[in-house]
Amino acid sequence: MAVDIPDRLPPATSVGVLGWVRRNLLCPWYNALLSAATAFLIAKAAAPFWNWAVTNATITLDPAVAKRHTGAAWGFIREMWPVFMTGIYPAEERWRPLLALCAVLAVAGLTCVRRLRGAGWLRALWLTTPVLVFACIRGGGITGLPEVGTHYWGGLMLTLLLSVVAMVAAFPVSVLLALGRTSDMPVARPFCVAYIELVRGVPLITILFMASVVLPLFLPSDLDLDKVLRAMAGITMFFSAYLAENIRGGLQGLSRGQYEAADALGMGYWTKMRVVILPQALRIVIPPMVNNFIGILKDTSLVGIVGLVDLLQVAFATTSNPKWFGRLAEAYTFIAFWYWVLCYGLSGCSRYLERRIPSAGK
Amino acid sequence: MLGGFLWLAASMYRNTLENLRTRGIGSGFGFLRSEAGFRIGEVTGLPLPQGGFLYFLLSLAAGLLLSRLVARRLAPGRGGPLPGKGLAACLALSVGLPLLVLYAFRHSVEIVRYSESSSYLVALATGLANTFKVAALGCAGSTVLGLLVALGRLSPNWLLGTLCRWYVELNRNLPVLLQLFFWYFIVLRGLPGVAQSIDLGGWLVLNNRGLFLPALVPREGAWLFCGAVAAALCGVWVVLRRSRRMWEETGRPGRRALPGALLLLGLPALAWLAGGTPFSLDFPVLQGFNYKGGTGLTPEFTALVVGLTVYISAFNAEIIRAGIESVSRGQREAARALAMNERQVMRVVILPQAMRVIVPPLTSEYLAVVKNSSLAVGIGYPDFVSVGGTILNQSGQAVEIVGIWMGVFLCISLCISFCMNVYNARIALVER
Numbered sequence: 073m074a075v076d077i078p079d080r081l082p083p084a085t086s087v088g089v090l091g092w093v094r095r096n097l098l099c100p101w102y103n104a105l106l107s108a109a110t111a112f113l114i115a116k117a118a119a120p121f122w123n124w125a126v127t128n129a130t131i132t133l134d135p136a137v138a139k140r141h142t143g144a145a146w147g148f149i150r151e152m153w154p155v156f157m158t159g160i161y162p163a164e165e166r167w168r169p170l171l172a173l174c175a176v177l178a179v180a181g182l183t184c185v186r187r188l189r190g191a192g193w194l195r196a197l198w199l200t201t202p203v204l205v206f207a208c209i210r211g212g213g214i215t216g217l218p219e220v221g222t223h224y225w226g227g228l229m230l231t232l233l234l235s236v237v238a239m240v241a242a243f244p245v246s247v248l249l250a251l252g253r254t255s256d257m258p259v260a261r262p263f264c265v266a267y268i269e270l271v272r273g274v275p276l277i278t279i280l281f282m283a284s285v286v287l288p289l290f291l292p293s294d295l296d297l298d299k300v301l302r303a304m305a306g307i308t309m310f311f312s313a314y315l316a317e318n319i320r321g322g323l324q325g326l327s328r329g330q331y332e333a334a335d336a337l338g339m340g341y342w343t344k345m346r347v348v349i350l351p352q353a354l355r356i357v358i359p360p361m362v363n364n365f366i367g368i369l370k371d372t373s374l375v376g377i378v379g380l381v382d383l384l385q386v387a388f389a390t391t392s393n394p395k396w397f398g399r400l401a402e403a404y405t406f407i408a409f410w411y412w413v414l415c416y417g418l419s420g421c422s423r424y425l426e427r428r429i430p431s432a433g434k
Numbered sequence: 435m436l437g438g439f440l441w442l443a444a445s446m447y448r449n450t451l452e453n454l455r456t457r458g459i460g461s462g463f464g465f466l467r468s469e470a471g472f473r474i475g476e477v478t479g480l481p482l483p484q485g486g487f488l489y490f491l492l493s494l495a496a497g498l499l500l501s502r503l504v505a506r507r508l509a510p511g512r513g514g515p516l517p518g519k520g521l522a523a524c525l526a527l528s529v530g531l532p533l534l535v536l537y538a539f540r541h542s543v544e545i546v547r548y549s550e551s552s553s554y555l556v557a558l559a560t561g562l563a564n565t566f567k568v569a570a571l572g573c574a575g576s577t578v579l580g581l582l583v584a585l586g587r588l589s590p591n592w593l594l595g596t597l598c599r600w601y602v603e604l605n606r607n608l609p610v611l612l613q614l615f616f617w618y619f620i621v622l623r624g625l626p627g628v629a630q631s632i633d634l635g636g637w638l639v640l641n642n643r644g645l646f647l648p649a650l651v652p653r654e655g656a657w658l659f660c661g662a663v664a665a666a667l668c669g670v671w672v673v674l675r676r677s678r679r680m681w682e683e684t685g686r687p688g689r690r691a692l693p694g695a696l697l698l699l700g701l702p703a704l705a706w707l708a709g710g711t712p713f714s715l716d717f718p719v720l721q722g723f724n725y726k727g728g729t730g731l732t733p734e735f736t737a738l739v740v741g742l743t744v745y746i747s748a749f750n751a752e753i754i755r756a757g758i759e760s761v762s763r764g765q766r767e768a769a770r771a772l773a774m775n776e777r778q779v780m781r782v783v784i785l786p787q788a789m790r791v792i793v794p795p796l797t798s799e800y801l802a803v804v805k806n807s808s809l810a811v812g813i814g815y816p817d818f819v820s821v822g823g824t825i826l827n828q829s830g831q832a833v834e835i836v837g838i839w840m841g842v843f844l845c846i847s848l849c850i851s852f853c854m855n856v857y858n859a860r861i862a863l864v865e866r
Binding site for chain 2: 096097103106107110111113114259269270272273274275276277278281282285286288289290291292293366370371373374376377384387400401404407408411412415416419
């Protein structure tokens, strides 16, 4: 006769919160030591930062009051944040970059609606947006708005403009470079290989110096490119090489059958690339391309060295103001926050795309 | 298309000549001989390639070449291991000979230190030496730190794993220039002044003028001592090889602990006894308004090395972690089933396979260290790019300076790629 033995619950120390703590923090004994050391380290590093950023901080706009506290003076950020966003862009015209940003976000939002994707007018809208954004921010000419030259551009706006323009401009160049490198044309192939390897072998800062000092020498003396445009050219040159290597990876990741099938259908080189190869290859490399974009976003901070006032350089511009002199720590925290949010968001986006886009190997 | 390209190149050349003429700038590399006239904050001594140093370089090249020939001749079949005598001969040729030459000609080694009256060429070379210093320290430091962080992320300890994860997320999502500014303007400028400096009994002094460490001052016996250390290291290598060979042939390792320790301790000790104390320590001492003596590291140098190390270590940690995780579970389980202990599983099974995944991306991180060291220009450390920028501003020779920059960085990149490719080929999977 079977005796019903009531189910016994596992001991309280191996399930629930206690069990989790035991498994992940305390067992075996050296793990407990490690946990204690880590906790000590975190407390040691985080406590001063917390005190500085929250406990002893002030948000008053009066620098005299802020000076009496040992912590951060967030009033500095409160007063200066338009400068962080747009640099020395005239205050009464600041609605224009904001409008441009809203327009871009609206178009991007429309694209996210699945039903509208692929509509002809949306494509036309995407093609006209860059022109409209440029016209809106710069003004002058037929727009009837007062002109704001590029030397007034700065802050987060300049950082975003530089990186987006570099990405968009580098894309066609890098597709051509990747196609050239994988082709067997006699002159184009060595040229593409040399260009890619040369650019990938040197630091961005030398290319920026080249764009700002040497490029004007190469051009006719009556053609005067402005500083922002030169920096854009430099960053575009730099990133087209990196992007080309990514795209080459996509081209080589396709199975040979795709190339051979296109050849068997009697397609010419350009038709084959346009209709069969590139759509598939580019889809595979979207996640690495997003990572590349993160790289551009971070590396635009170098344009400060050739004299542009991007998000990072605004820190020096605002803290040399006698009213808030030397508040570098607050400025860097604020800037770091922006860079971190943008880059972390983009890398999350890249991870999401990686899961959604089936890679060629699978 | 080709015609258009040629036309573009030709018109660019014509424009350049015309622009240079209107600005009154000459072309060519002749300007490198003229006097620099500016100050460089951190000067590294450069051995001139003449006299003793030239002989040393020549003997090094000859030794390497000869030992390569000997190895070719003696190795049974391609790539097989060398017999012991051949190996000894190779070591003597490639290490012993150059050291001997350096010792023989030690009085004719000329070391030039940059001063304001030196030429632009010396200034550039000093900058390049500074770049190498930063890059070497950055590569080594970021690898070690990255390894530690990767191990932390792989540990079953949740707290440590989370901390390491956020370390990586924080560091790789912030621009490196921002991090350099943070270390330089916030951390190092925020340190106490000279009078209140953090002083660990002279072994480490930290204040807002930089980091001071004791310096090693070579004395009479230093040459002998260094030679003995080099010989001892070579000897230990031979002993380890022999022990490994015996392990492979007979299944039990040859003796290695005792002879190795004897060599490693005995030879330098003998040299110490024969030549007297090889080095004396020079401690930094507070004199007047600053510390004197010892090895002073400028705040710029410290910030650059620390910033680069921390930034790149986040990437290295991810690379190492991905490499270790790429080895499939079955491998570890199979190794455990063969009764290997945890150390053997790691050394014999996991690491060799992980290294194949780790080395190629690690190469590009090392290249990134060298390239990112050029950001020194942002915090005023006199590296190659920063010195070049000063020369560019002074002389206006933009095309030449940018050309030199690109050429030198390209050479460095190719050298690192070459070395890492050789290493990669050695550890790569040998397929039939």
